[in-house]
Amino acid sequence: MTTKQLEALLIDQALGELSEETAALLEAWLDKSPEHRDLAGEIRRAVGHTELAVASRPLEWETEEIFAFPTPRVRSHERWRIAAAVAILGVALGLGYLAGKGRNDPRMDGLTAAKSEKTPASSPWARYRVDDKGRLAMILPNKQQP
Amino acid sequence: MKATFQILLTGACVCLAACEPRERAEWSPDGTRAAVLAEQRLYFSDGEGGLSEAVADEDDGPGRFLVDAFDWLPDSSGLVVHRVRLTPKWEDLAPLLAPAESDRVEALAARVPELLRAAVAIHGDSDRADQLLGKMAPGESLAMGNALRLALARDAGAVRAALSNAPGVLASINGDRESLGFLLHEIAVLRPDQGRPSEVIWRGLRGVPSLRVSPKHEVVAAAFETEVENQYDLQVLSFKGGAPLSVASKTSRAYDWTPDGGSLVYLSSITEGNGGLVEIERRRVLNESGKVGEALPGAEGDGELAYAIVAFAPRLAVLPDGAILFASHPAPLPAAAEDLGENPRLYRLPADGGAPVAVPTEEGALPMDLGYFVPSPDGRRVAVVESGTDAVAVVDLESGKSELVSGPHPGWKSRVLPSWRNAEEFTYATGDEETGRVRWMLWKDGESRDLAKQWPEKITQGWMESRKANP
Numbered sequence: 001m002t003t004k005q006l007e008a009l010l011i012d013q014a015l016g017e018l019s020e021e022t023a024a025l026l027e028a029w030l031d032k033s034p035e036h037r038d039l040a041g042e043i044r045r046a047v048g049h050t051e052l053a054v055a056s057r058p059l060e061w062e063t064e065e066i067f068a069f070p071t072p073r074v075r076s077h078e079r080w081r082i083a084a085a086v087a088i089l090g091v092a093l094g095l096g097y098l099a100g101k102g103r104n105d106p107r108m109d110g111l112t113a114a115k116s117e118k119t120p121a122s123s124p125w126a127r128y129r130v131d132d133k134g135r136l137a138m139i140l141p142n143k144q145q146p
Numbered sequence: 147m148k149a150t151f152q153i154l155l156t157g158a159c160v161c162l163a164a165c166e167p168r169e170r171a172e173w174s175p176d177g178t179r180a181a182v183l184a185e186q187r188l189y190f191s192d193g194e195g196g197l198s199e200a201v202a203d204e205d206d207g208p209g210r211f212l213v214d215a216f217d218w219l220p221d222s223s224g225l226v227v228h229r230v231r232l233t234p235k236w237e238d239l240a241p242l243l244a245p246a247e248s249d250r251v252e253a254l255a256a257r258v259p260e261l262l263r264a265a266v267a268i269h270g271d272s273d274r275a276d277q278l279l280g281k282m283a284p285g286e287s288l289a290m291g292n293a294l295r296l297a298l299a300r301d302a303g304a305v306r307a308a309l310s311n312a313p314g315v316l317a318s319i320n321g322d323r324e325s326l327g328f329l330l331h332e333i334a335v336l337r338p339d340q341g342r343p344s345e346v347i348w349r350g351l352r353g354v355p356s357l358r359v360s361p362k363h364e365v366v367a368a369a370f371e372t373e374v375e376n377q378y379d380l381q382v383l384s385f386k387g388g389a390p391l392s393v394a395s396k397t398s399r400a401y402d403w404t405p406d407g408g409s410l411v412y413l414s415s416i417t418e419g420n421g422g423l424v425e426i427e428r429r430r431v432l433n434e435s436g437k438v439g440e441a442l443p444g445a446e447g448d449g450e451l452a453y454a455i456v457a458f459a460p461r462l463a464v465l466p467d468g469a470i471l472f473a474s475h476p477a478p479l480p481a482a483a484e485d486l487g488e489n490p491r492l493y494r495l496p497a498d499g500g501a502p503v504a505v506p507t508e509e510g511a512l513p514m515d516l517g518y519f520v521p522s523p524d525g526r527r528v529a530v531v532e533s534g535t536d537a538v539a540v541v542d543l544e545s546g547k548s549e550l551v552s553g554p555h556p557g558w559k560s561r562v563l564p565s566w567r568n569a570e571e572f573t574y575a576t577g578d579e580e581t582g583r584v585r586w587m588l589w590k591d592g593e594s595r596d597l598a599k600q601w602p603e604k605i606t607q608g609w610m611e612s613r614k615a616n617p
Contacts, residue, residue, distance in 0.1 A: 002449070125510070125513040125535070125537060125554075126514070126535045126554070
């Protein structure tokens, strides 16, 4: 069984889409394969964490925003995986990328910005934010050198 | 959350080849000369700033070619290049294509007026006819472009009649008429020192955004465009020609050979788009003799190695010890908002397995779009640039210590990846605010010098984007 197949089965199990018989077979197989048991544990932990993140906003982005991406040809559990993976990315990155807007920007209503104090003021690299039209804009770096 | 997805989509669109750093000036493995790409022509530069004449853009075939990408042969005797052949006549180009591809163009050409009417009805007017048609058949842009030109050559009146409701497209056709030509993609081996014409090993209508030569064998890996943007078919081709061997589908443009030259490590997106959640896989692609077979031979150690989160252009490199260097955003969940780091980090994945280990850089030492880095030949350091400025840094992969080498200079954005001449020196591009020139600098031990001072300005001008800095 490949890692992808194992992941798909574990996600189905988490969603309650696995029959009792299949779940029992899966557990029996994992019992005989310690390395896969460890991997399954990692996947289950990641699935559990992501489910919490997805569950925080389960409906308002499921339709319109999903179609902001090229429309995937997916099965039900893959759609969930994609949604969960995007949620992981969105939570981790969206807050960071919105940091440049600053907390007092009125255009930030309803959005949360991560603190920008973590990035040293002397960092030469550009920082990014999203403008009103949703375009990725670059903020010039703080430090400039001749 | 809606804005977050807009960020992701916009970020994916930003990272097109035209607006990101890529290989344009690359040192040969022995460090004696660099291949320089300027205005789709190849030149060679020695180590002291000399520049050769442009490599010939014609051979005994029809038309001329425009070079798009290249990689050095491991013995430094030449290059494998991806180029686009442009010919004024379809009758000259068609015989070079596989019958199925030339038949496809003929079939499309016969339907161009219908397709244009449908495209205008669906998408409205546009600035360019080929882009409008391309929306009707994603992944077949070149076939559609050739079909459009063939239709114009055979019955321009019918094409123009189909565009009666699209004045923009009609104007573009009228304006471009004289510069139209027929195109195909080629991968060829070029050995300039031998005085022989280049040897074509593949031709077709699919784009090839990147290629990498095996470090040990006469084999090249190439990513071929598909109908889905930012998804590619990774294949290997022998220098002797023959059918490409498929390694993986739906991969990104990020892949590299293992040091033994027999396996490929590549990034595949699990989420749709350019990046997002990716998996790192390794596959043995050559048989024991180093030849391209009819199927992947497979080996112990093949399979998925790790997962990562990539915000911008995916990229990885295999180091001399077989470890895999890649960038990822650290995202341990659940976490409080203030605990989430803003920036991605570099990670090393051991060759024999195990967990990825973060390179211990300080927060802010690496760019947010960490997708443009090049390791030194000895694997000890990595040169880093970004798409948003012309800043350049070098990072020690063991200690994580970083040194800002150049920039950023207001208004300048690099479009050139650094290139290591040897383990101690690398070249990069930077903008000169006083003269407005783009300089090509050689760095060593904290000092840089301009190697392109005597070059015509046109050679380096396309290597950076510039705009007037805001006062």
